[in-house]
Amino acid sequence: MERNYSERDLEQAIRRTTPGDSPRPDFEMWQQEHTHVVGLLSGRIDESANHDPSITWVARLGRNIMRNREVKLGTAAAVLLVALAAVYLNRGTSIAWSMEQTIAAIEQMRTLQVEGTVVWRFGADPGPASFRFWVQFPTEDSPLKMRSEVKNHIMIAQGDVVYECRADTRVAHVRHGPAITDLKYWYKAAELAPWLINEMPKMIQQYAEDWKQEIGKDPDTGDKRIIATCTFPPSNTFFLLVVNPESKLIEHAKLWDNLDHEGEPIIDAQTLVYNQELAAALFEVPADMTVVNQEQEQESRALFNQAEHLFHGEKKYVEAMGLYREVRARFPHTSVVEESQMMIGICYSHLGQHDKAIEAFQQAIREYPEGWAGVIQFYLGAAYMDNGQPQEALRAFEECLADAEGKRAPDQFPLKEAREYIAQIKGE
Amino acid sequence: MDALARLYERYYAAMVWVAYSLLLDRGLAEDAAQQAFARACEKLSRLRNVERFGPWLTTICRNAAQDMLRERQRRAVLQRTAANGDLAGRSNDGFDRIVKEAVDGLPAMYREIIVLHYYTGMSYREIESVLGISGDTIKGRLARARKRIRIHLEKEGFRREQ
Numbered sequence: 001m002e003r004n005y006s007e008r009d010l011e012q013a014i015r016r017t018t019p020g021d022s023p024r025p026d027f028e029m030w031q032q033e034h035t036h037v038v039g040l041l042s043g044r045i046d047e048s049a050n051h052d053p054s055i056t057w058v059a060r061l062g063r064n065i066m067r068n069r070e071v072k073l074g075t076a077a078a079v080l081l082v083a084l085a086a087v088y089l090n091r092g093t094s095i096a097w098s099m100e101q102t103i104a105a106i107e108q109m110r111t112l113q114v115e116g117t118v119v120w121r122f123g124a125d126p127g128p129a130s131f132r133f134w135v136q137f138p139t140e141d142s143p144l145k146m147r148s149e150v151k152n153h154i155m156i157a158q159g160d161v162v163y164e165c166r167a168d169t170r171v172a173h174v175r176h177g178p179a180i181t182d183l184k185y186w187y188k189a190a191e192l193a194p195w196l197i198n199e200m201p202k203m204i205q206q207y208a209e210d211w212k213q214e215i216g217k218d219p220d221t222g223d224k225r226i227i228a229t230c231t232f233p234p235s236n237t238f239f240l241l242v243v244n245p246e247s248k249l250i251e252h253a254k255l256w257d258n259l260d261h262e263g264e265p266i267i268d269a270q271t272l273v274y275n276q277e278l279a280a281a282l283f284e285v286p287a288d289m290t291v292v293n294q295e296q297e298q299e300s301r302a303l304f305n306q307a308e309h310l311f312h313g314e315k316k317y318v319e320a321m322g323l324y325r326e327v328r329a330r331f332p333h334t335s336v337v338e339e340s341q342m343m344i345g346i347c348y349s350h351l352g353q354h355d356k357a358i359e360a361f362q363q364a365i366r367e368y369p370e371g372w373a374g375v376i377q378f379y380l381g382a383a384y385m386d387n388g389q390p391q392e393a394l395r396a397f398e399e400c401l402a403d404a405e406g407k408r409a410p411d412q413f414p415l416k417e418a419r420e421y422i423a424q425i426k427g428e
Numbered sequence: 429m430d431a432l433a434r435l436y437e438r439y440y441a442a443m444v445w446v447a448y449s450l451l452l453d454r455g456l457a458e459d460a461a462q463q464a465f466a467r468a469c470e471k472l473s474r475l476r477n478v479e480r481f482g483p484w485l486t487t488i489c490r491n492a493a494q495d496m497l498r499e500r501q502r503r504a505v506l507q508r509t510a511a512n513g514d515l516a517g518r519s520n521d522g523f524d525r526i527v528k529e530a531v532d533g534l535p536a537m538y539r540e541i542i543v544l545h546y547y548t549g550m551s552y553r554e555i556e557s558v559l560g561i562s563g564d565t566i567k568g569r570l571a572r573a574r575k576r577i578r579i580h581l582e583k584e585g586f587r588r589e590q
Binding site: 003004005006007009010011013014015016017018019020022023024025027030033034037173294297301308312313335336339373375413417 | 432433436437440441444445448454458461462465466469470523524527528531533535542546547548564567568571572574575576577578579580581582583585586587588589
């Protein structure tokens, strides 16, 4: 017997599955149960009376987060050069160089290009990767523009609009509209966080330690250069800068994620080029890329929901399938496309057109090989069964088990059902 | 310490639910959340980006919960008992029980979003600050999670109406 439910029923039922009341933080109790940590922190905070700036880390952290202030995109100009230059704010030097000179030199710059390597910690192939980064500093007539490239990730900012582009899929997603309140999308895509966010240089400016400066030689040219280093214990970071004593500009910079600068740096900005003419196209989304904005996401979801209503509510499978197809045709890069393809197959199954259902499920697996956790394979197997192809069904169910392994509870859909089908096929 | 207290106040509930998504046990989840704060304090020097404190703490919390999960498996305490009994008492034609089965059967990635959104009432924006993923990703996962729940309900004989 079928029982009906509404979306509201479902949402209320989900809320009713909440086990118990909302958790109540009891910091005093936690302190009593974690005395070793409290002792550790108290020791550090007590020392702060001695003006060791890194000790106030916890307090600053809390303050920064609690303020929840907006970080303007313009501050993203705290890229490599500006960020590291800021380190020296109000710090003189015993060598013929001062921060004021560097700041003055930077203020004359119109553009900056940085090339180097970054340790890429994400995806299937982590490790060192080349990066390139361009900045066109804002003027009265033009907003800040930036572009970064690491592997297939291209990030383009035009004032307050940020595009996260993929060179392989040729799709660009607009990540935030006119009110960008933080820069997470920058470092998500570019993984250049220490160079891009504004908090880091500010904190380094105030709290970096172990400052050392000396005259050294550029290993390539033998020219004299100012070599400056500092550490930032709260983030376990070591910085090295190579400054041109004549132009006062930074020519080379490295960042390690350990205080002893052991091993390879996680960021090595090998080439910094100032005031180079940059083509306008550099800061434009390539014409051959498909731009997906948030409105398109919303439109596609609204269409998808219409299809869902026809399918689940009215059981009009032909009409529903038409809308699922429309989602795929009109919004091929939005987040509901995969499910639309699956639902096309399920519509065919309900209509008794099992061979077409099989094709639809195969297409879904082909086009979207990841993220199903066995569901699509299960439906494919079921379609094979309905089509009188038990051996093909067996393979699909076994693939279902393999794909869902570790991702789903063994006694839940689709693992439970897939096992039952397998047993049935094998005559067990 | 005052700052840490405020962080604790702000993130504690979210961390409990993050841990619950993996453990499906409220008591253990509270233990994991508290442990996560302790571990975070010990590792504070490794936090590179202040803006990412929430996601960083979430990662620590997930790891703490995973450790507990492994420990629990080692002890062969396989069956959770939390909440199931409560639901039986207010069952409406088995609907709640089936919904709970569906929620518990979701991949942890989806369950985490469902739990944070429905159990805490957190907005997408708030979930972003805890998990460190974009609003689009959250919406997508939430939609998929609901879809999977509906599929489960359909298999159990429940049909969605307008």
